[in-house]
Amino acid sequence: MQTFFTPEQLTDPGLERANQILRACVHCGFCTATCPTYQVLGDELDSPRGRIYLIKEMLESGRAADEKTVKHVDRCLSCLACMSTCPSGVHYMHLVDLAREHIENTYQRPWRDRALRWVLARILPYPGRFRLALLGAKIGRPFARLMPDARLRAMLEMAPKQIPPVSRNDDPQVFPAVGPRKKRVALMTGCAQKALNTDINDATIRLLRRLGCEVVIARGMGCCGALTHHMGKTDESHSAAACNIRAWGAEMAGEGLDAIVINTSGCGTTVKDYGHMFRNDPLADQAAAVSGLAMDVSELLMQLDLPEGADKGLRVAYHAACSLQHGQQIKTHPKTLLKRAGFEVVEPADSHLCCGSAGTYNLMQPEISGQLKDRKVRTLEAKSPDVIAAGNIGCMIQIGSGTGVPVVHTVELLDWATGGPMPRSLG
Numbered sequence: 001m002q003t004f005f006t007p008e009q010l011t012d013p014g015l016e017r018a019n020q021i022l023r024a025c026v027h028c029g030f031c032t033a034t035c036p037t038y039q040v041l042g043d044e045l046d047s048p049r050g051r052i053y054l055i056k057e058m059l060e061s062g063r064a065a066d067e068k069t070v071k072h073v074d075r076c077l078s079c080l081a082c083m084s085t086c087p088s089g090v091h092y093m094h095l096v097d098l099a100r101e102h103i104e105n106t107y108q109r110p111w112r113d114r115a116l117r118w119v120l121a122r123i124l125p126y127p128g129r130f131r132l133a134l135l136g137a138k139i140g141r142p143f144a145r146l147m148p149d150a151r152l153r154a155m156l157e158m159a160p161k162q163i164p165p166v167s168r169n170d171d172p173q174v175f176p177a178v179g180p181r182k183k184r185v186a187l188m189t190g191c192a193q194k195a196l197n198t199d200i201n202d203a204t205i206r207l208l209r210r211l212g213c214e215v216v217i218a219r220g221m222g223c224c225g226a227l228t229h230h231m232g233k234t235d236e237s238h239s240a241a242a243c244n245i246r247a248w249g250a251e252m253a254g255e256g257l258d259a260i261v262i263n264t265s266g267c268g269t270t271v272k273d274y275g276h277m278f279r280n281d282p283l284a285d286q287a288a289a290v291s292g293l294a295m296d297v298s299e300l301l302m303q304l305d306l307p308e309g310a311d312k313g314l315r316v317a318y319h320a321a322c323s324l325q326h327g328q329q330i331k332t333h334p335k336t337l338l339k340r341a342g343f344e345v346v347e348p349a350d351s352h353l354c355c356g357s358a359g360t361y362n363l364m365q366p367e368i369s370g371q372l373k374d375r376k377v378r379t380l381e382a383k384s385p386d387v388i389a390a391g392n393i394g395c396m397i398q399i400g401s402g403t404g405v406p407v408v409h410t411v412e413l414l415d416w417a418t419g420g421p422m423p424r425s426l427g
Helices: 014-025 036-041 047-062 068-073 081-084 094-106 111-123 129-145 150-158 192-196 199-209 235-255 266-272 284-295 297-303 334-341 366-381 393-400 408-419
Strands: 174-177 183-188 211-216 259-262 295-296 313-316 345-346 387-390 407-409
Touching: 014 094, 014 387, 036 366, 047 068, 047 094, 047 345, 068 094, 081 094, 094 150, 111 129, 129 150, 129 313, 150 366, 174 334, 183 199, 183 235, 183 297, 192 393, 199 297, 199 407, 211 297, 235 266, 259 266, 259 284, 259 297, 266 295, 266 408, 284 295, 295 297, 297 408, 313 334, 334 408, 366 393, 387 393, 387 408, 393 407, 393 408, 407 408
Parallel strands: 183 211, 183 259, 259 295, 313 345, 313 387, 387 407
Antiparallel strands: 174 211
């Protein structure tokens, strides 16, 4: 794609990166075949190719974002299926993130939109606040139908029936390996996950210790920054990310780390991008080192001696989270591990398509999100599974709200198969 940025514009690192990405695009349209919003809405401007044209014109002209551009960029899930499909290697993730930052800095949203985004940015990344919000939503859920805004209804309906108690395993500490130590790893405990489902981190710690890992919960670690990053709130997202970089950097400089393990794939995609996010920051070297050590839990488990398990007589429908299969290009590890542990693994049709969760997307775009959820649930249930497994808490909540089939994290099944307790939702 031909671009017309001025030399002065290209002195800005963000616009220089946008120029590189735009020039890689050859307008082929392969991305439209795998874009969930294009399939649902059928509008070229709701495809990656269409959004690229809108973003190019907005950034090249240097103008403030307009309502049309904002509408179509907001509808993007950032599922990154387009990046898996693109034959030219267009890094759409970085481009749409730059567009969202420009929108945040130049566009005045309606007051209700501003208020909603402010509330989400001030609550979701903070487990304590999120727990209080979930309690309020649980109380208000019977009145959800009375809410005039579909987004407020979605927030109330998101609240789980039971809010788990705080797990002290998430506090800063070190868990010794069971038996000889093979690796020393830091576990990212997340933010929303600590409020929604404490079983995931508990199961991860048990499983990693059983397989010979010393597990560190680093002091000062918090939200990865993804939620605010995808809202275009760069200062807030970088502040959260910097806390993690310093926290893990202290462990790396101390007793050292063999890996930084992440069991929420949406967070993993962001942490692996810290090197890029901080490339022009004094933390650049440390951020790059953190990104280099970051691993999805399934990547680490493939390096460990997960024992072969006998047939469990359980059919598992594996849901591939977009942030795992597209964002991190991890497509086979979870299925391989589940099969090794003794589970029958099946995959739904169109497994590359998003379930509609996408961070806060299901709260800010509930109608489109609901259509994608219904589609995903139908394809999963068509496989007649006993349980659905996924590697991302957002997907688990989204799919679980539309099916009666138990939904668990992959590590919960692997923990159970190797001596841990049965996942609570199966009990």
